Amino acid sequence: MTYPTECHYHKEHTWLILQPNEEALIGITFFAQDTLGDIVELGGPPKGSMVSYGVSCGTVESRKTVSDLISPVTGVVLEVNEGLRSEPFMLNDDPYGKGWIARIKLSNPSEVAMLMSAEEYRTNIGD
Amino acid sequence: MLKNSISRPVLRNLGVTDYLSTWRAMQEFTSSRNTDTSDEIWITEHLPVYTLGLNRKGVSLPLRSDIPLVETDRGGKITYHGPGQVVVYLLLDLNRLNLAVKHLTQCIENTVVEVLKIHQVEAALIEGAPGVYVGKKKIASLGLRVKGGCSYHGFSLNVDMDLSPFSSIDPCGFNGLEVTQLRNLGVSVATDEVSTQLAHLCERQISFA
Numbered sequence: 001m002t003y004p005t006e007c008h009y010h011k012e013h014t015w016l017i018l019q020p021n022e023e024a025l026i027g028i029t030f031f032a033q034d035t036l037g038d039i040v041e042l043g044g045p046p047k048g049s050m051v052s053y054g055v056s057c058g059t060v061e062s063r064k065t066v067s068d069l070i071s072p073v074t075g076v077v078l079e080v081n082e083g084l085r086s087e088p089f090m091l092n093d094d095p096y097g098k099g100w101i102a103r104i105k106l107s108n109p110s111e112v113a114m115l116m117s118a119e120e121y122r123t124n125i126g127d
Numbered sequence: 128m129l130k131n132s133i134s135r136p137v138l139r140n141l142g143v144t145d146y147l148s149t150w151r152a153m154q155e156f157t158s159s160r161n162t163d164t165s166d167e168i169w170i171t172e173h174l175p176v177y178t179l180g181l182n183r184k185g186v187s188l189p190l191r192s193d194i195p196l197v198e199t200d201r202g203g204k205i206t207y208h209g210p211g212q213v214v215v216y217l218l219l220d221l222n223r224l225n226l227a228v229k230h231l232t233q234c235i236e237n238t239v240v241e242v243l244k245i246h247q248v249e250a251a252l253i254e255g256a257p258g259v260y261v262g263k264k265k266i267a268s269l270g271l272r273v274k275g276g277c278s279y280h281g282f283s284l285n286v287d288m289d290l291s292p293f294s295s296i297d298p299c300g301f302n303g304l305e306v307t308q309l310r311n312l313g314v315s316v317a318t319d320e321v322s323t324q325l326a327h328l329c330e331r332q333i334s335f336a
Contacts, residue, residue: 037229041182059181064257065228065278066181066202067269 002030003122004096007114010054011124012070015096022109026072028060028091028098031125036062039091042084044069044101045077051104053111058101060091073111075104136166136219136333138326141318143210146176146197153279156202156218160277166224168330169216169281170322173208175292178230180204189295192199198267201280203257203270205296211288211308213322215281215329222276230271232257234332235282239267241332242284242324246314259284264307284316284325 013032017025018087033039043059051057058069067069080102084090091099106112116124141149149171156167177189177196180203188205189196208214221231236252239259243250243266250259250266259267269282285308293306309316 035229037226037227037232041184043181061182061202062228063232064202064269065232065273066200067228067273068275 002096003118003127005118007096007118007122008072008112008125009096009118010029010070010072010115011121012054012068012072012073013125014070016072016104016112016115017096018109018112019103022106023078024106024112025067025100026102026104028069029121032126033062033092033095033099036060036065036067038063039088042069042088042091042101044080044084045071047077047080049077051075051077051102053114069101072115073104073106074108075106077102077107079103097105104114134165136330138330139167139169140322141169141171144171144173146173146178146199148174149216150197150199153216153218157274157277157279158268160218160220160293162220162223165218167218168326170326171214172212173214175207175209177205177207177292177296187297189292191292194292196205199272199280201272203268206268206283207271207292207296209282209288209292211318212283212285213318213325213326214283215322217271217278217281217329217333219278219333220276221273221278226333228271228273228278228316231271231278231333234329235269236267236299238325238329239282239284242321243309245324246309246316247272248309248312248314249313261312262330264305266307266309273323282323284309286316286321289318325329 013029041061045057053074056068057071175194178199240250267284271280287310
C-alpha cells in the first residue's frame with residue numbers, strides 16, 4: 001500500500017495534490033483501486049463543471065460494479081486526464097501519477113485543511 | 128468489528144415484479160439506510176425487460192419493440208430479464224461487512240457455481256468476462272452499484288424461461304455470446320427452490336469472504 005505524503009486524503013478514498021495558483025490535482029487512492037479491482041471505465045467530471053467537497057462528481061466502473069467518485073474539494077474542473085479514456089487501467093497501475101483524474105481550480109483553498117494526512121488516512125483504512 | 132456480531136441479512140421474496148419499481152425501491156432503501164440498517168437480500172423475477180448499464184460503450188440496442196428498455200445505473204452493459212429467471216439483489220453495507228467490491232463479485236460467481244453444482248451442472252468462470260458459464264454459454268449475469276459504501280443491484284440466473292429475447296442483444300456487450308438455462312441442461316427445478324439456494328449460499332459466501 002502506498003500513500004504519498006504530498007497528498008491530502010478524503011475518507012471516501014480520493015486524494016488531492018496542491019499545485020501553484022490555487023489549483024490541485026485529484027484522483028483515487030491506492031486503497032480505492034485495490035478494493036475495486038480492475039477499472040474498465042471512468043465517468044469523471046467534465047471540463048468546466050463544478051465539483052463539491054464530499055459530493056459525487058462521477059463514477060468509476062470496475063468489474064461489473066459502478067461506484068461513486070467523491071470529490072475531495074470544491075472548485076471548477078480546468079482539465080481532465082484524457083489518457084484515462086483509452087487507458088482506464090492507469091487508475092490501477094499508477095493512481096497518483098498517470099491515473100490523475102482532474103485538475104481543479106479551488107474555490108476555497110482553506111477547505112484542504114479538512115482532508116487527512118497520509119498517516120491519518122492509513123489509520124482510517126486500517127493499513 | 129467481528130463479522131458474527133453483524134445481524135444476518137433479511138431475506139425478502141418479492142415474487143414477480145416490474146423492473147422500474149424494484150429498482151426505485153432499491154435506490155430508496157440504499158439512500159435511506161444508516162449504519163444500523165440490516166442488510167437485505169431480495170429475490171424476484173421480472174416481467175420482460177431489457178436493462179442497460181452505465182457502460183454503454185459499443186452496446187447495440189435490441190431491435191424488438193415489444194419489450195421495454197430501461198437505462199439503469201448498475202455496472203455492466205445490456206441484459207434481459209424475464210419470468211423464469213431468478214434475480215437476486217444484494218443490499219449490503221460493504222464497509223460494515225469489510226467486503227471489497229472485487230470480492231463481492233467473486234462471492235456472487237462462487238455462489239452460482241455452487242448452486243449449479245447442487246444440480247449436477249459443472250460451471251466455469253471465464254477470465255475477462257464476468258458471469259458464470261456452462262461450456263461457452265452464459266447462464267448467470269451480474270451488475271452492481273455501490274453508493275456510500277452500500278451495494279444494490281445483484282445477479283440473475285436463467286432457470287426456465289424464454290431465452291429468445293437474448294438473441295436480439297449481445298449480452299453484456301460480447302458479440303455473439305450464447306446463453307443457456309437450467310432447463311436446457313436437463314434440470315427441471317422450480318425457480319423458488321433455486322432462489323432459496325442462491326440466497327442462502329450467497330449469504331454464506333459473504334459472511335466468510
